[in-house]
Amino acid sequence: MSFTLRQLRYFLAVAEGGTVSGAAQSLAVSQSAVTESIKALELDLGVQLFERRRRGLAVTQQGQQFYRHATRILSAVSDARQSFADDAVATTGRLNLGVTALVAGYVLPDVLARYRRAHPAIELRAIEDSAEYLEHLLVGGELDVAILEVSSLRDHAALQVEVFERSPYKLWLPLGHRLTESEVVDVAEIGREKLIVLTTDDAEAGAERVLAELGARPEVGFRTRSVEAVRSLVATGAGVALLPDLVYRPWSLEGDRIENRRVTGAVPEARVGIAWRRGSVVQPAARDLIAMARLRTSMRPR
Structure with a gap:
């Protein structure tokens, strides 16, 4: 048996949402359809794509590898369809x-x-x-x-901007951290942790906006321009991080697991867009x- 494009879409929806119920809602299908699709996909591949937990699903290391393949496959299919709509020249x-x-x-x-x-x-x-x-x-x-x-x-009057990616900020935690017991972390808990801050691009300013909005003031434990350094530091328990979900990956370079959790309150999003001169x-x-x-x-x- 070979996996289908539908199974790939269902897999991506669960991987990015973290729950079968959320994936089913976003896809406008039943939860049983998503569950059966994931089971059939795992059987076909011969690997476990998700770890079943009390409050949802976490992508395994094999699942993370397959995620990259699945996005490429669906992207290639989209390209094939798009080619017929493009100009002949x-x-x-x-x-x-x-x-x-x-x-x-x-x-x-x-x-x-x-x-x-x-x-x-x-x-x-x-x-x-x-x-x-x-x-x-x-x-x-x-x-x-x-x-x-x-x-x-800064100069919005001079530029035309179209946002195509919205990514909420989430809290990164090491495996086994006390805050991983909850699916949503109370913002007051962040103030008791040391924060690992990414200074690349707008990440530090974005984290500051989120914390200001939520009213938390954690101590900064370390600042770095390297995302991989953030992963390693979080995974080894040096602190927690608050970053857009866009850059989250569940493993550090050393192979240590990193968890992420939503935070209570109206959390701002990182918005990636394409800009050109108005x-x-x-x-x-x-x-x-x-x-x-x-x-x-x-x-x-x-």
Whole structure:
């Protein structure tokens, strides 16, 4: 028996939502349909994709590996469908693209891989820099588009922005931490922990916004520009972290498990979007990248 595209969609919905009930609701199907689909997928693959817990499901290491394959498969299927809607004449030209560091690591590879397959004739020039500098280049006409966390932008009047990724902040915890006993952590508990702070892009400012909104003031234990350092420090019990779910992975480089939990209150989101100069003529090369970013949104389970 071979797995189906439907099984892949159901798997991604459970992996990203953490519960069968939530996945079923987002997919508009019954919980039993999702459960049977996951069981059949695990039987077909011969591995356990989820750890069954009292309050939901956690992706196993094998499940995390399969998650990457599943997203690529569905992305390729989407590309195949999109190819019939594209113009018969290949788009040519040059695209000057800017990205920030976190975007480069967690969003750009998927968008760019599909863009290159669809438009191999485009000469692509990409640079990575701070959001402030990329905004300067956009306004000056030196970049066609930039993909970044849009809350970093200052001159909204000069830029057109389209958000295609919304990622809530969640609390990262080491395996066995006392706060992992709850699916949702009370914000007062965060104030009793040491915080590991990521300083790349807008991550530190974003964490500060979340804490200010929720009224928590934890002690900062360490600041770093490395996401992998955050993972390792959290996994070994040096502290907890508050980061967008977009960058969460359940394993450190050393193979230690990292848990994540929702936080009580109206938690702000990180918003990743694509920006270009307002009023400018969007060239076909840039227009098609914007379309690819929109397609990423449609590929993610809601």
